[in-house]
Amino acid sequence: xxxxxxxxxxxxxxxxxxxxxxxxxxxxxxxxxxxxxxxxxxxxxxxxxxxxxxxxxxxxxxxxxxxxxxxxxxxxxxxxxxxxxxxxxxxxxxxxxxxxxxxxxxxxxxxxxxxxxxxxxxxxxxxxxxxxxxxxxxxxxxxxxxxxxxxxxxxxxxxxxxxxxxxxxxxxxxxxxxxxxxxxxxxxxxxxxxxxxxxxxxxxxxxxxxxxxxxxxxxxxxxxxxxxxxxxxxxxxxxxxxxxxxxxxxxxxxxxxxxxxxxxxxxxxxxxxxxxxxxxxxxxxxxxxxxxxxxxxxxxxxxxxxxxxxxxxxxxxxxxxxxxxxxxxxxxxxxxxxxxxxxxxxxxxxxxxxxxxxxxxxxxxxxx
Amino acid sequence: xxxxxxxxxxxxxxxxxxxxxxxxxxxxxxxxxxxxxxxxxxxxxxxxxxxxxxxxxxxxxxxxxxxxxxxxxxxxxxxxxxxxxxxxxxxxxxxxxxxxxxxxxxxxxxxxxxxxxxxxxxxxxxxxxxxxxxxxxxxxxxxxxxxxxxxxxxxxxxxxxxxxxxxxxxxxxxxxxxxxxxxxxxxxxxxxxxxxxxxxxxxxxxxxxxxxxxxxxxxxxxxxxxxxxxxxxxxxxxxxxxxxxxxxxxxxxxxx
Amino acid sequence: xxxxxxxxxxxxxxxxxxxxxxxxxxxxxxxxxxxxxxxxxxxxxxxxxxxxxxxxxxxxxxxxxxxxxxxxxxxxxxxxxxxxxxxxxxxxxxxxxxxxxxxxxxxxxxxxxxxxxxxxxxxxxxxxxxxxxxxxxxxxxxxxxxxxxxxxxxxxxxxxxxxxxxxxxxxxxxxxxxxxxxxxxxxxxxxxxxxxxxxxxxxxxxxxxxxxxxxxxxxxxxxxxxxxxxxxxxxxxxxxxxxxxxxxxxxxxxxxxxxxxxxxxxxxxxxxxxx
Numbered sequence: 029x030x031x032x033x034x035x036x037x038x039x040x041x042x043x044x045x046x047x048x049x050x051x052x053x054x055x056x057x058x059x060x061x062x063x064x065x066x067x068x069x070x071x072x073x074x075x076x077x078x079x080x081x082x083x084x085x086x087x088x089x090x091x092x093x094x095x096x097x098x099x100x101x102x103x104x105x106x107x108x109x110x111x112x113x114x115x116x117x118x119x120x121x122x123x124x125x126x127x128x129x130x131x132x133x134x135x136x137x138x139x140x141x142x143x144x145x146x147x148x149x150x151x152x153x154x155x156x157x158x159x160x161x162x163x164x165x166x167x168x169x170x171x172x173x174x175x176x177x178x179x180x181x182x183x184x185x186x187x188x189x190x191x192x193x194x195x196x197x198x199x200x201x202x203x204x205x206x207x208x209x210x211x212x213x214x215x216x217x218x219x220x221x222x223x224x225x226x227x228x229x230x231x232x233x234x235x236x237x238x239x240x241x242x243x244x245x246x247x248x249x250x251x252x253x254x255x256x257x258x259x260x261x262x263x264x265x266x267x268x269x270x271x272x273x274x275x276x277x278x279x280x281x282x283x284x285x286x287x288x289x290x291x292x293x294x295x296x297x298x299x300x301x302x303x304x305x306x307x308x309x310x311x312x313x314x315x316x317x318x319x320x321x322x323x324x325x326x327x328x329x330x331x332x333x334x335x336x337x338x339x340x341x342x343x344x345x346x347x348x349x350x351x352x353x354x355x356x357x358x359x360x361x362x363x364x365x366x367x368x369x370x371x372x373x374x375x376x377x378x379x380x381x382x383x384x385x386x387x388x389x390x391x392x393x394x395x396x
Numbered sequence: 397x398x399x400x401x402x403x404x405x406x407x408x409x410x411x412x413x414x415x416x417x418x419x420x421x422x423x424x425x426x427x428x429x430x431x432x433x434x435x436x437x438x439x440x441x442x443x444x445x446x447x448x449x450x451x452x453x454x455x456x457x458x459x460x461x462x463x464x465x466x467x468x469x470x471x472x473x474x475x476x477x478x479x480x481x482x483x484x485x486x487x488x489x490x491x492x493x494x495x496x497x498x499x500x501x502x503x504x505x506x507x508x509x510x511x512x513x514x515x516x517x518x519x520x521x522x523x524x525x526x527x528x529x530x531x532x533x534x535x536x537x538x539x540x541x542x543x544x545x546x547x548x549x550x551x552x553x554x555x556x557x558x559x560x561x562x563x564x565x566x567x568x569x570x571x572x573x574x575x576x577x578x579x580x581x582x583x584x585x586x587x588x589x590x591x592x593x594x595x596x597x598x599x600x601x602x603x604x605x606x607x608x609x610x611x612x613x614x615x616x617x618x619x620x621x622x623x624x625x626x627x628x629x630x631x632x633x634x635x636x637x638x639x640x641x642x643x644x645x646x647x648x649x650x651x652x
Numbered sequence: 653x654x655x656x657x658x659x660x661x662x663x664x665x666x667x668x669x670x671x672x673x674x675x676x677x678x679x680x681x682x683x684x685x686x687x688x689x690x691x692x693x694x695x696x697x698x699x700x701x702x703x704x705x706x707x708x709x710x711x712x713x714x715x716x717x718x719x720x721x722x723x724x725x726x727x728x729x730x731x732x733x734x735x736x737x738x739x740x741x742x743x744x745x746x747x748x749x750x751x752x753x754x755x756x757x758x759x760x761x762x763x764x765x766x767x768x769x770x771x772x773x774x775x776x777x778x779x780x781x782x783x784x785x786x787x788x789x790x791x792x793x794x795x796x797x798x799x800x801x802x803x804x805x806x807x808x809x810x811x812x813x814x815x816x817x818x819x820x821x822x823x824x825x826x827x828x829x830x831x832x833x834x835x836x837x838x839x840x841x842x843x844x845x846x847x848x849x850x851x852x853x854x855x856x857x858x859x860x861x862x863x864x865x866x867x868x869x870x871x872x873x874x875x876x877x878x879x880x881x882x883x884x885x886x887x888x889x890x891x892x893x894x895x896x897x898x899x900x901x902x903x904x905x906x907x908x909x910x911x912x913x914x915x916x917x918x919x920x921x922x923x924x925x926x927x
Contacts, residue, residue, distance in 0.1 A: 092532055105536055107599050107607055108595060108596075110540060110602075112595055114544040114547045115551075115592065117547070118544060118548045118551045118591075119588060121548055123584070156537075160540065164545065168521045169545070171455060176460060176463065179419075307504075307505070312466055359589075359592060362663070366596075366710060542750035546750065547749065594745050597740060598749070600708055600709070601748075603707070603730075603733065604733050604738045604809075605748070605761040606729075606730040606764035607764055614765075614767055614768065614769055614772050615763070616759060616763065
């Protein structure tokens with residue numbers, strides 16, 4: 029055990045350091061003040077993600093050498109999870125292909141399965157679901173379903189799965205219906221505060237220096253429009269979120285929004301350098317227009333992909349998390365409960381006897 | 397996926413290593429000459445041996461088409477710092493630098509999609525999974541991989557059936573984008589929930605057939621392998637980090 | 653012999669037990685039918701007899717499941733699966749979903765059990781032959797009819813070489829042609845000495861197939877006995893079970909005050925036509 033974990037840790041450190049040294053843009057040094065310099069930040073997350081994958085591979089390799097198999101990893105997966113994963117992978121591929129290829133909108137919708145498995149079964153199954161989805165999507169799935177670019181983003185999908193698993197484990201996706209207005213209000217404010225803070229930070233770090241959206245002297249029509257569109261989207265999001273929160277009276281809506289934004293931000297950070305370096309920012313989906321717009325503003329490829337990602341990914345992940353939440357709510361209690369993390373997704377402790385496969389008819393006085 | 401050519405008969409892991417190394421190599425090499433050489437040697441030549449050249453060209457062009465269009469349009473017309481003007485189209489200009497950059501991207505994309513398509517055309521997924529399982533991958537992971545490959549077309553078929561049923565109930569699937577979007581939910585909903593509803597039955601059926609037994613299972617067949625191929629795989633796999641190193645150290649600047 | 657000894661089972665998260673103090677025996681070479689109204693506990697009984705409850709689905713089990721006299725509570729699922737095969741209603745969800753031919757599908761079970769390769773092949777052919785589906789060996793399981801898929805599923809169970817088969821309403825989701833296919837196959841298996849426990853709503857099917865029948869009501873065994881006796885017993889109608897056609901005919905004839913002897917011969921004749 030110690031050997032495996034040490035090997036993993038060693039591999040992680042080696043790859044992380046090597047990656048950061050070779051590809052990280054650290055002319056400024058690791059100075060906390062300017063640590064998130066635009067280009068340095070780009071590679072930072074990706075290098076760490078790759079280091080994590082290599083560490084996992086090191087762990088597996090050592091275990092293989094020791095025992096000729098991968099027992100400790102695969103035993104974490106019970107049959108129910110194993111049955112769910114191919115379905116989840118199929119959801120990812122089909123929805124992702126339909127949205128990416130057919131509708132040219134700047135979101136992906138290719139993580140519903142990953143987040144579903146993460147929530148129900150945990151971070152590792154979620155990660156594997158995401159990873160396999162992207163690999164199979166590229167290498168194995170027949171035309172017209174295959175995608176030439178998905179394989180390169182397998183790491184991103186894995187991280188999304190891990191985050192979904194952690195949110196699930198923390199109980200963020202447990203329904204919280206019929207809460208008093210006060211709680212809903214507090215939850216809404218907190219969620220908006222978090223999202224607002226992240227948005228402001230991102231804006232000032234990654235967008236503000238490139239151009240000013242609302243600068244009246246800016247004569248470029250494209251950017252005035254873009255600026256107003258983004259602002260309108262943000263307002264629509266806030267209004268929509270508040271409406272949803274109070275209409276459904278379900279506090280979890282706030283949690284779902286925050287989870288989506290956080291996951292989206294991380295996904296954007298990791299995927300931007302991949303898109304920039306491997307595909308020069310062009311992936312054949314609706315997001316290319318956004319990248320184009322930012323490059324027109326003068327950003328280099330690295331920054332432009334990040335700017336696009338930080339707009340698309342949080343929206344995409346919010347929609348995805350919300351969809352997964354709806355799916356979870358539509359699933360029967362006992363079905364969820366039998367999954368490894370299912371308990372964290374159930375509301376309250378109420379036992380519902382009608383959920384059985386077969387229950388005896390109404391009792392004539394005799395207790396169970 | 398029948399085909400008795402020497403390339404087809406190679407071990408699937410070998411073909412996978414070649415495909416991945418080619419794709420990664422094309423990205424790392426950059427420029428135009430490098431990827432072109434790589435494609436000729438590692439994609440076109442094997443495709444010719446395998447007798448799938450025509451199919452390969454057609455499918456990989458199809459695969460790269462959306463990216464290629466975007467890449468060319470974006471870079472030819474909007475390349476920042478482009479000086480040599482080729483033509484004017486109203487407010488936007490095409491530049492030679494943009495064209496050169498677009499060509500670079502195009503070659504890279506074609507290399508990647510060529511490599512992937514070659515793998516897809518000459519390897520059955522089941523073969524690759526069995527080979528990995530023989531080498532120690534858990535039967536559970538193998539199950540997930542195999543089941544995923546079969547589930548995608550099956551689910552699309554079911555979506556088609558549900559679409560037909562919903563249409564018969566009056567669902568409008570033509571028309572404006574908004575209407576089509578709204579039409580998605582009555583189709584996607586039943587597909588997703590229906591599939592999830594089957595999880596319980598499938599789980600029980602699998603466990604009833606000994607699926608939970610730990611360790612390896614008996615395999616009925618597996619693809620052949622050879623020492624020569626093993627050596628080749630290692631060499632190719634080692635070449636990639638060398639390329640990365642070379643690129644980082646600037647040894648490859650002489651390539652156009 | 654497969655025996656349930658005073659089994660009480662409650663599903664996870666349920667307030668009431670689905671089975672109470674059920675004791676039942678399935679002897680070698682015997683076909684035991686289980687009948688009962690919906691929600692009476694038939695499926696639960698099948699799940700307990702096969703070991704899936706509680707191993708695969710959780711819940712609390714009191715009492716014992718005995719195989720050849722040994723309490724199997726400590727055995728893991730895959731070891732119980734090698735002794736008791738269980739089939740379900742839906743033919744499609746029983747397919748593994750990872751095989752491209754019927755042969756591989758049927759071989760799935762013994763492959764999981766780690767049986768040596770030659771044995772796997774031998775068992776698979778034996779199972780296919782027993783169900784007369786050898787001609788389907790190269791076909792894609794997903795493209796078969798419901799009845800054929802159900803036969804393939806049962807063949808997959810037989811390949812495990814279990815001592816006992818438990819089938820939960822095997823014809824419930826099949827059309828009449830499929831039902832006939834499966835019924836004939838089961839009759840052949842029974843004639844070859846298999847020990848089968850069939851849960852069924854279609855009492856007509858059990859009439860020709862089962863040696864003994866147990867009636868389950870509200871989680872308890874109401875009564876059991878030789879098949880013909882139980883099916884003719886007037887109590888089963890009160891418990892929500894439809895008697896087989898000849899029995900219903902005989903009763904209708906009696907109610908119409910027809911003499912017993914010709915009514916019985918008429919019933920036999922009609923039985924011969926229907927079957």
